Amino acid sequence: MADVEITMHGPLFDGRAAREFADYCDEAREQIAAFGEEHALTLMGAAFRHPTGYYESHIITERVAADSSRVHDQGVVYGPWLEGVGSRNSPVTRFPGYWHWKRTKALLALRAPVMAQRLLDRYLPRMR
Template identity: 60%
Template sequence: MASIEVRTSGPVFDGRADRALVAYCHDASEEIAEYAETLVLSELGHVLRHPTGYYESRVETERVSTDTSRVHDSGVVYGPWLEGVGSRNSPVTRFAGYSHWRRMKQLVQGQAPAMAGRILQRHLPGMR
C-alpha cells in the first residue's frame, strides 16, 4: 500500500489571489469608467454651442456592482436630443445631435483592453 501526502500553499490556496482578482476587477471598472466620463465631458466642451453647465454637471460615474461601473447623464430630459436619438431630432428638426456618447463609447471600447492590461500589472504581485 502506498500513501501520498499533498500540501497546498500559496496565493491560490490562502485567498490572496482571490482578493487580488476582486481588487483588479474593481479598479479596472472604476478607472475605465472615470476615463470615459472625462472623455465625455471633454467632448461636450468641444461640441456644445451654448453650454450652461447643467448638462455637464449631471454626467457622473456610478458603481452598478462589484465589477461594473456606468457613466450616464442622470436622465436629463434633453439628453437623448443632444445625443441625436430623441424624437425631436432630424428629420423633425434640423438638429441631428452630437453623437457624443456613441463616439466616446467606441473610443473607450478600443482603449479599454490596454488599460485593463496595465491595471492588471499592478495586481499581479498579489496573485503570486
C-alpha cells in the same frame, strides 16, 4: 503502504490571489468608467455651443452591480436631443446632435482592453 502528505501554500491556496483579482476587477472597472466620464465631458466641452453647465453637472458614474458601472446623465430630459437620438432631431429640425455618448462608447470599446491589460500587469506579481 506509504502515506503521502501534500501541503499546498501560496497566494492561490490561501485566498490572496482571489482577493487581488477582485481588487483588480474593481480598479479596472473604476478606471475605465472614469475615463469614459472624462472623455464624454471633454467632447461636450468642445462641442456645446452655449453650455450652461447644467447638463455637464448631471454626468455621473455609478456602480450598478457588483461588476459593472454606468456613466450617464441622470435622465436629463433633453439628453437624447443633445446626443442626436431624440424625436426632435434631424429631420424634424436641422440639429443632428453631438453624438458624445456614441463616440465615447466606441473609444471605450477600443481602449478598455488595453487599460485593463496594463493594470493586470501590475496585479499579476501579487498573485504569484
